[in-house]
Amino acid sequence: MNYQINASSVSNQDAEIHIKSSRIDFGTTPETADTLPNPAELFLGSFSACMLKNVERFSKMMNFSYTKATVHVQAARLEHPPRMENIHYDLKIYSTDEKLNVDLLKKNIEKHGTIYNTVKLSCAITGTIKTL
Incomplete structure (x- = not known):
């Protein structure tokens, strides 16, 4: 592509x-x-969009339903050289579906997310996924 x-x-x-x-x-x-x-926020927006697209994608593949998903992303910007570092996300999935395997979803997002994997090459990423 x-x-x-x-x-x-x-x-x-x-x-x-x-x-x-x-x-x-x-x-x-x-x-x-x-x-x-600003450009840094657009960058984090792209990262978030990748995660949310993959929630939708994997809901079909893993056969679970959800009503909505939200993600909060934080990152630190270093000065010399200017770059993003230590991205942290909190992904919330609104679902009561017992078929939702959060650990497998996290693994799939981290393995198959295009933007996620691109970013992972240049900085540390940590995060959590919770169901509500």
Whole structure:
């Protein structure tokens, strides 16, 4: 599989990413630092999206049902050289299905997640999965 996106910015204004029929605004100026996502937050958003996509994918393969899933991701940014380190996630799956094997789901997400595995090559990832 191959992927492509387009992004653009205008001097002294913010920027946007174009993916298929979606447009995602992001901040590049100090004026929107508190209102628009920055590149580091978009990176963590991609990591989160990978996890949630795999919850959906594995719910079919592992034959369990859930009503929703949420993930909270935290990361530390180091300065020299600038990079992300120590990503931690808390994934919550709202399900009462006894067929949901949380340990196997975690193993599958960690083994088959494209973004997860890409990130794992450059920094430590820890996390938990809980059912509610």
